[in-house]
Amino acid sequence: MAMTWLWTGMVSLSLLFGAATGNLGALGGAALDGARSAVELCVTMAGVMCLWTGVMEVMERSGLSGLLARAFRPLLRRLMPRASRDPETLAAVSANLSANMLGLGNAATPLGIRAARLMARGGNGTASDDLCLFVVLNTASIQLFPTTVAGVRAALGAAEPFDILPAVWLASGVAVAAGAGMARLLARVWRERP
Amino acid sequence: MSVSDLAIPLLLCFVGAYGAARRVDVYAALTKGAEEGLGVLLRVLPSLVALLTAVYMFRASGAMDCLAALLAPLLAALGIPPETAPLLLIRPISGTGALAVGSELMERCGADSYVGRVAAVMLGSSETTFYTAAVYCGAAGVTRTRHTIPAALFADGVMFVLSAFAVRMVFGT
Numbered sequence: 001m002a003m004t005w006l007w008t009g010m011v012s013l014s015l016l017f018g019a020a021t022g023n024l025g026a027l028g029g030a031a032l033d034g035a036r037s038a039v040e041l042c043v044t045m046a047g048v049m050c051l052w053t054g055v056m057e058v059m060e061r062s063g064l065s066g067l068l069a070r071a072f073r074p075l076l077r078r079l080m081p082r083a084s085r086d087p088e089t090l091a092a093v094s095a096n097l098s099a100n101m102l103g104l105g106n107a108a109t110p111l112g113i114r115a116a117r118l119m120a121r122g123g124n125g126t127a128s129d130d131l132c133l134f135v136v137l138n139t140a141s142i143q144l145f146p147t148t149v150a151g152v153r154a155a156l157g158a159a160e161p162f163d164i165l166p167a168v169w170l171a172s173g174v175a176v177a178a179g180a181g182m183a184r185l186l187a188r189v190w191r192e193r194p
Numbered sequence: 195m196s197v198s199d200l201a202i203p204l205l206l207c208f209v210g211a212y213g214a215a216r217r218v219d220v221y222a223a224l225t226k227g228a229e230e231g232l233g234v235l236l237r238v239l240p241s242l243v244a245l246l247t248a249v250y251m252f253r254a255s256g257a258m259d260c261l262a263a264l265l266a267p268l269l270a271a272l273g274i275p276p277e278t279a280p281l282l283l284i285r286p287i288s289g290t291g292a293l294a295v296g297s298e299l300m301e302r303c304g305a306d307s308y309v310g311r312v313a314a315v316m317l318g319s320s321e322t323t324f325y326t327a328a329v330y331c332g333a334a335g336v337t338r339t340r341h342t343i344p345a346a347l348f349a350d351g352v353m354f355v356l357s358a359f360a361v362r363m364v365f366g367t
Contacts, residue, residue: 002287002288003241003288003291006284006287006288006291007244007245007248010248010249010251010252011248011251011252013252013255013257014248014251014252014254014255014257015255016255016257017255017256017257017260018251018254018255018256020256021255021256023254023255023256024255026254026255027251027254027255029254030250030251030253030254030255031247031250031251032247033250034243034246034247034248034249034250034251035243035246035247037246037250037298037301038239038242038243038245038246038247038294039239039243041242041246041297042235042238042239042242045235046231046232046235049231049234049235050227050228050229050231050232050235051228051231052231053227053228053230053231053234054223054224054225054226054227054228054231055205055206055209055224055227056227057223057224057226057227057230058209058210058213058218058220058223058224058227059209059213060223061213061218061219061223062209062212062213062216062218062220062223063216064209064212105234106230109329112329112330113329113330113333113334116330116331116333116334116336117333117334117335119334120334120335120336123336125335125336125337125338126336126337126338126340127331127334127336127338127339127340127342131334131336131342132339132340132341132342132345134330135326135327135330135331135339135342135346136342136345136346136349138321138326138330139320139321139322139323139326139327139346139349139350140320140321140346140349140350140353141318141319141320141321143318146317146318146319147231148234148293148317149296149314149317149318150318152293152296152297152300152305152314152317153300153305153310153314156297156300156301156305156310157304157305157306158305158306158310159306161305162201162202164311164314164315164318164361164364166360166364167311167315167357167360167361167363167364167365168315168318168319168360170356170360170363170364171315171316171319171353171356171357171359171360172318172319172320172353174352174353174356175319175320175349175350175352175353175356176349178348178349178352179345179346179348179349179352182341182344182345182348182349183341183342183345186340186341186344186345187340187341189341190340190341192340
């Protein structure tokens with residue numbers, strides 16, 4: 001329902017603003033332009049996107065994402081001391097994070113749900129510190145190759161669609177660290193057991 | 195020719211060779227993955243049509259400029275280009291909505307412009323916070339999420355400021 005409100009709100013606000021600013025005549029044309037450009041965008045970005053999801057699939061099948069998952073484990077033992085004691089949880093968490101890094105959304109979500117379920121055991125509907133941190137790590141993206149964005153950039157005529165990678169790594173890397181730090185800080189305010 | 199010119203050919207070659215060495219049917223995996231990418235596009239297309247229609251109307255009516263002007267002082271203080279104001283608001287709520295707003299920005303300002311690059315970095319450095327939190331907490335049966343959302347939104351805020359900073363650092367303005 002949230003999207004219904006968002007969409008209807010945007011269209012109604014457009015009508016109101018258009019009437020107020022005298023741009024009402026341009027709205028109909030803009031609506032048709034928007035619908036057409038959505039299809040154009042999808043068609044022009046299809047090639048880049050399909051190529052990269054293909055490469056990611058090869059990475060997964062050849063075990064490159066498994067290697068990445070193993071590299072995460074020492075770090076996770078420090079970040080989530082309690083959840084990592086259970087090897088099954090640790091495996092699910094590290095596999096989820098490595099799938100996210102490689103942009104394997106289809107693989108990451110089921111793994112993440114599994115990890116979240118294992119971490120929520122015995123919590124009676126309250127999130128543990130480790131679960132909060134895990135969700136924060138997932139909401140802040142850690143994708144190494146943002147393929148969709150690169151596809152859009154290629155479709156819109158960027159000279160090198162992937163030249164934003166260093167900036168993406170810097171922004172997302174620091175944001176993930178900031179989110180994790182904030183989660184640890186707030187865990188002391190919102191106590192697990194009141 | 196720069197290093198980044200070689201990055202894609204080298205990566206393709208490495209992934210292919212590594213896969214083949216591990217006895218993976220590289221070609222089958224490549225085409226299977228490409229098929230999945232097509233599936234993603236097909237799932238995105240219908241909502242992209244709906245949302246880009248609304249975004250284009252929103253911009254043509256002058257509401258987008260008004261919103262940007264309203265938030266401009268705050269964003270300028272944080273070093274974020276004010277044109278990205280609508281993207282900041284929609285990014286944590288809707289992934290396709292953010293894609294629609296972001297691609298409109300890139301098209302209008304140019305994919306290789308400062309604003310276009312900042313928009314791209316913002317899109318690539320974040321997830322749809324509320325959706326992701328809802329999926330994982332919902333699946334785990336967690337109703338008291340404690341500090342999850344505040345910490346996640348804090349990370350989003352840091353990411354927005356850093357996206358603009360990182361683009362300035364890497365490309366200049």
